[in-house]
Amino acid sequence: MSEQPAISADFPYHQPMLARRTSKRWLLSAILTTAIVALPILSVLYLAFFPDENIWPHLVDTTLPRYLTTTLKLMAGVTVLTVTIGIISAWVITMCNFPGRRFFEWAMLLPFAVPAYVIAYVYTSLLDYAGPVQGALRDLFGWSSAQDYWFPEIRSLEGATLMLGLVLYPYVYLLARAAFLEQSPSLFAVSRSLGHSAMSTFFRVVLPIARPALAVGLSLVLMETLNDFGTVDFFAVQTLTAGLFDTWMNLGNLGGAAQIATTMLTFVVILVTLERYSRRKQTQFAARDNRNPITRFNLSRPLQMLCLLACSMPVLLGFVIPALTLANYAWEYFDVSWNPTFIRNTVNSLLLSGTAALTTLIIGVTLAYSRRLHDTRGMQVLMRLSSLGYAMPGAVLAVGVIIPLAGFDNWLDSLMRSTLGVSTGLLLSGTTFALVFAYTVRFLAVSAGSVESALQKVTPSMDMASRSLGHTPTGTLVKIHLPMLRGTLLTAALVVFVDCMKELPATLILRPFNFETLATYVYQFASDEQLAHSALPALIIVVAGIVPIILMSRSIGNTRSVA
Numbered sequence: 001m002s003e004q005p006a007i008s009a010d011f012p013y014h015q016p017m018l019a020r021r022t023s024k025r026w027l028l029s030a031i032l033t034t035a036i037v038a039l040p041i042l043s044v045l046y047l048a049f050f051p052d053e054n055i056w057p058h059l060v061d062t063t064l065p066r067y068l069t070t071t072l073k074l075m076a077g078v079t080v081l082t083v084t085i086g087i088i089s090a091w092v093i094t095m096c097n098f099p100g101r102r103f104f105e106w107a108m109l110l111p112f113a114v115p116a117y118v119i120a121y122v123y124t125s126l127l128d129y130a131g132p133v134q135g136a137l138r139d140l141f142g143w144s145s146a147q148d149y150w151f152p153e154i155r156s157l158e159g160a161t162l163m164l165g166l167v168l169y170p171y172v173y174l175l176a177r178a179a180f181l182e183q184s185p186s187l188f189a190v191s192r193s194l195g196h197s198a199m200s201t202f203f204r205v206v207l208p209i210a211r212p213a214l215a216v217g218l219s220l221v222l223m224e225t226l227n228d229f230g231t232v233d234f235f236a237v238q239t240l241t242a243g244l245f246d247t248w249m250n251l252g253n254l255g256g257a258a259q260i261a262t263t264m265l266t267f268v269v270i271l272v273t274l275e276r277y278s279r280r281k282q283t284q285f286a287a288r289d290n291r292n293p294i295t296r297f298n299l300s301r302p303l304q305m306l307c308l309l310a311c312s313m314p315v316l317l318g319f320v321i322p323a324l325t326l327a328n329y330a331w332e333y334f335d336v337s338w339n340p341t342f343i344r345n346t347v348n349s350l351l352l353s354g355t356a357a358l359t360t361l362i363i364g365v366t367l368a369y370s371r372r373l374h375d376t377r378g379m380q381v382l383m384r385l386s387s388l389g390y391a392m393p394g395a396v397l398a399v400g401v402i403i404p405l406a407g408f409d410n411w412l413d414s415l416m417r418s419t420l421g422v423s424t425g426l427l428l429s430g431t432t433f434a435l436v437f438a439y440t441v442r443f444l445a446v447s448a449g450s451v452e453s454a455l456q457k458v459t460p461s462m463d464m465a466s467r468s469l470g471h472t473p474t475g476t477l478v479k480i481h482l483p484m485l486r487g488t489l490l491t492a493a494l495v496v497f498v499d500c501m502k503e504l505p506a507t508l509i510l511r512p513f514n515f516e517t518l519a520t521y522v523y524q525f526a527s528d529e530q531l532a533h534s535a536l537p538a539l540i541i542v543v544a545g546i547v548p549i550i551l552m553s554r555s556i557g558n559t560r561s562v563a
Contacts, residue, residue: 026366026373027370027373029366029370030366030370030379030382031382033363033366033367033386034367034385037441038386040389040403040404040438040441041388043403044265044399044400045262045265047254047403048258048259051253051254051256053255055247055253055255056256063238064243064260066238067238067240067243067260070237070238071267074161074164074232075225075226077157077161078161078164078168078222078225079221079222081162081165081166081169082168083172083214083218085314086169086171086176087173088310089108090177090180091176091202092310092311093311095296095297096296096303096307097297098305099308100311100312104311106549107311107319108170108311108315109173109549110319110549111166111167111169111318111319112167112549113319113543113544113545114542114545115541115542116168116224117228117231117504117523117526118230118322118541118542119163119167119318119322120160120235121234121522121526121538122321122322122325123154123159124155124235125325127154129146155234155236156235156237157237159235160231160237163231163235164225164228166317168221169221171218172214172221173217175213175216176214178213179210179213179214215274219274223271226240226241226267226393227395227505228241229242229245229394229505233245233527234526241393241395241505244257244260244264244395244399245395245505245508248399248509254399261395261396261400264395265392271391272391323539323542326538326542327539329532329535333533334536337533338536341516342536342537344516345518345520345521346540348515348518349501349517349519352436352439353496353501356439356440356443356496357497359439360439360444360447360492363386363440364446364447364448364449364451365451365477367386367444367451367452368383369451369455369473369477371383383448386444386445389440389445390442390443390444390445392442394504394505394506395506395509397441397506398438398506398508398510401437402429405428405437406426408429409428409429412424412427413425430513432511435506435507435510438510439503443499443500446492446495446496446499447493451488453488454485455481455485462481463476494548494551498547501541501544502545507519507520508523518537521534522537
């Protein structure tokens with residue numbers, strides 16, 4: 001009896017078994033990645049409930065009520081400001097003809113490029129008692145001291161509200177405009193035919209349909225407000241974030257900081273819950289005519305000027321004035337600012353942001369492709385868990401990162417001392433690894449969400465055809481999907497890169513000793529009242545943020561045409 005030949009690895013019937021094995025590896029990778037990403041949250045909760053020194057009763061009796069009250073007031077003020085600016089500008093740009101409308105389609109997003117702490121430093125230098133505005137008023141009216149006149153205090157809760165509102169309203173504008181562009185023109189026409197005015201139609205029909213998008217935009221605004229540290233610290237506004245820094249850095253109590261961080265996480269959970277609750281009963285489907293050309297209103301001259309004013313003021317205050325001020329300072333102090341320290345910090349920012357962007361992209365592709373291979377309820381839960389980092393304020397994330405990394409460093413150092421008599425020191429918690437890890441957890445949702453959305457548009461028949469030709473899931477991803485997703489991957493990496501360049505709270509806490517990025521470099525100078533010397537690095541951060549803004553504006557503007 002002759003022996004049967006062994007089945008080679010290239011034999012077709014061997015491929016399904018190999019594909020299943022590879023598919024399981026993708027699933028295990030997704031589970032492991034999600035567990036690592038969720039580690040900072042679990043660490044914060046653990047230390048909050050089991051601190052070395054429980055100061056929670058002291059916090060409740062002393063500072064916590066003040067932190068909570070101030071935070072709520074700040075969030076309420078920013079809500080009113082961003083919703084008002086975002087909705088009005090999105091509506092008039094989408095539905096009205098006025099001079100400069102096409103320019104404002106993308107210009108309204110420009111304040112996105114300016115970090116809140118940068119705009120706070122700029123307006124403080126302009127509006128403070130020693131600034132050029134009050135100086136010009138004193139010269140003009142002959143005032144000699146502050147007792148001779150009243151001028152609003154920029155370093156206040158109201159000032160912080162204005163600064164945050166000017167740079168965060170694009171979240172609402174972006175999603176509101178996208179929602180208005182996707183609505184069916186026939187809904188508006190039917191409402192008008194029933195006797196409703198344009199204003200009544202806007203409040204009765206347009207806004208309720210756009211409410212889910214507005215809820216998402218507002219929740220992002222409030223999360224960023226909760227995350228801000230540079231503005232509230234510079235204006236001496238005692239929010240929860242400022243309290244976390246004070247408890248950790250000044251009082252040296254990590255457990256108390258974790259307890260404040262848990263309070264902030266509670267805010268985040270409430271915001272996410274309210275956002276989902278607000279659209280729990282709304283199921284919307286695309287109308288057949290939602291790609292038809294938009295017929296815009298032709299306004300009278302006074303109304304056109306009013307629209308022009310409504311759109312130009314946020315851009316002027318949120319981008320033009322800060323950018324021109326920074327450019328002027330950067331030009332005037334260029335010889336002083338351009339030095340080896342500035343160059344080194346720029347390189348640090350570029351390397352850190354580039355590494356974090358690449359890492360989040362790799363992990364994002366892993367999670368999104370695992371979801372495509374295993375589209376189960378369990379994978380949906382994993383995707384949501386992996387996105388929690390984006391909802392975590394930077395200061396909270398820093399606490400969650402430092403706890404496990406410092407614990408690992410201490411354990412390894414103790415082990416090496418007892419066995420080999422060698423001290424390993426801080427291998428993770430005291431290095432740039434902690435920063436990259438924090439950036440990755442914080443902005444993973446950006447890359448994973450973008451890749452997942454793009455993969456959903458690729459027909460499953462592409463995978464079937466590739467598999468029928470003998471390719472494994474990994475081979476299908478490399479040879480089929482990645483080339484098709486090149487544009488999405490580049491955009492996601494660019495957005496993460498810019499976000500990392502601007503990130504301040506987590507960077508301040510986790511950066512190694514004697515290590516600065518552009519964000520912390522600007523913060524250090526501004527804290528010392530030397531805005532002019534920080535203008536050049538601040539301007540670089542602003543310029544870097546303009547590129548993704550243009551990409552986002554083009555992607556939205558191409559969805560509809562005009563009649």
